[in-house]
Amino acid sequence: MPSNRYIADPQVAKALTHPLRVSILGILEERTASPREIADELDAPLGVVSYHVRQLARSGLAKLERTRQRRGALEHYYSAQERPIITSEAWGSVPTIVKQATIRAALTKISGQVNRAAESGGFEDSNIHLTRTSLALDRKGWDQLSAKLDRLVEDLDRIQAAAAKRLAATDHADEMQAVAVLMLFEAAAPEATPSSKKRDGQPARRKKAAAR
Numbered sequence: 001m002p003s004n005r006y007i008a009d010p011q012v013a014k015a016l017t018h019p020l021r022v023s024i025l026g027i028l029e030e031r032t033a034s035p036r037e038i039a040d041e042l043d044a045p046l047g048v049v050s051y052h053v054r055q056l057a058r059s060g061l062a063k064l065e066r067t068r069q070r071r072g073a074l075e076h077y078y079s080a081q082e083r084p085i086i087t088s089e090a091w092g093s094v095p096t097i098v099k100q101a102t103i104r105a106a107l108t109k110i111s112g113q114v115n116r117a118a119e120s121g122g123f124e125d126s127n128i129h130l131t132r133t134s135l136a137l138d139r140k141g142w143d144q145l146s147a148k149l150d151r152l153v154e155d156l157d158r159i160q161a162a163a164a165k166r167l168a169a170t171d172h173a174d175e176m177q178a179v180a181v182l183m184l185f186e187a188a189a190p191e192a193t194p195s196s197k198k199r200d201g202q203p204a205r206r207k208k209a210a211a212r
Contacts, residue, residue, distance in 0.1 A: 018101075019101040019102060020052050022105035022106060024049065024052055025056065026109045027041060027042075028062055031079075032066075033077065033078065033079075034077050034078070053078055064076055064078055088146070114181075152182065156180055
């Protein structure tokens with residue numbers, strides 16, 4: 001596995017988590033594109049997008065694939081390098097406001113992918129996986145589950161590498177584009193309902209469950 005896949009430097013992590021850069025990387029993961037094309041898709045100023053694309057390339061997260069003369073100007077086309085993973089230590093050092101912006105951008109990207117897949121039959125295969133599991137954990141359990149998901153990400157890399165070799169040998173016959181989303185987050189407290197409170201604002205007592 002490439003050593004630069006895991007981002008451990010908080011300053012690099014902070015630079016990576018700019019919300020516009022997350023959106024740019026999302027586009028470059030799917031196809032090669034120029035800053036102009038990205039700006040049009042994101043409805044963002046070309047100068048701003050060009051700056052962020054250059055920063056991503058400078059940090060090794062994007063690479064220049066080719067250039068093309070267009071309307072008297074030289075247009076640059078980029079693609080994303082291997083998707084980086086921010087280590088827990090680096091993520092812990094990133095400011096909260098940057099984390100929130102990053103999470104919003106990532107969830108917007110995921111939501112769009114999921115909705116498009118649902119509309120186009122992406123969940124019809126017998127082997128798709130869609131689960132949501134609520135858990136009550138202590139600190140040790142949380143850390144164990146987090147480590148388990150980290151190992152699963154490594155497994156995904158190994159599975160994809162093996163698949164790439166088989167696809168190359170068969171001229172990409174039966175190639176399937178897939179998306180795997182892993183999340184572990186602290187659940188928000190449930191919202192209070194009118195029936196769960198007394199008129200004076202104090203919690204109502206729960207009724208005993210009927211014996212079976």
